[in-house]
Amino acid sequence: MPTTAFGELDGAAAPVPAGGTGDHPLAAGGSAYADVRIVRDPAAPEARRTDGITVAASAAHAGRTFTAGRFGTGRRVLVWEPVTTWWQPTAAAADRAIGLS
Numbered sequence: 001m002p003t004t005a006f007g008e009l010d011g012a013a014a015p016v017p018a019g020g021t022g023d024h025p026l027a028a029g030g031s032a033y034a035d036v037r038i039v040r041d042p043a044a045p046e047a048r049r050t051d052g053i054t055v056a057a058s059a060a061h062a063g064r065t066f067t068a069g070r071f072g073t074g075r076r077v078l079v080w081e082p083v084t085t086w087w088q089p090t091a092a093a094a095d096r097a098i099g100l101s
């Protein structure tokens with residue numbers, strides 16, 4: 001599973017589906033995909049706010065931070081329930097795993 005941290009919010013994101021598997025071996029230059037769930041409505045009162053989301057291949061890696069601007073959410077990423085999918089072979093598979101299609 002990717003290690004996903006929503007800025008300064010507590011802990012790493014929970015994986016969906018629970019009990020799934022994230023093993024996805026990659027050849028050099030290969031790709032893997034995961035989705036995160038964010039809140040798109042800036043007026044959502046229950047949403048917590050953070051500057052960005054950091055994603056790493058595993059807890060052993062520092063990862064890469066994606067800013068709120070990258071998500072098209074302005075200056076802050078809005079989060080209600082921090083979740084991420086397991087690594088998937090395609091973007092469409094990641095969308096299905098999180099319930100987007």
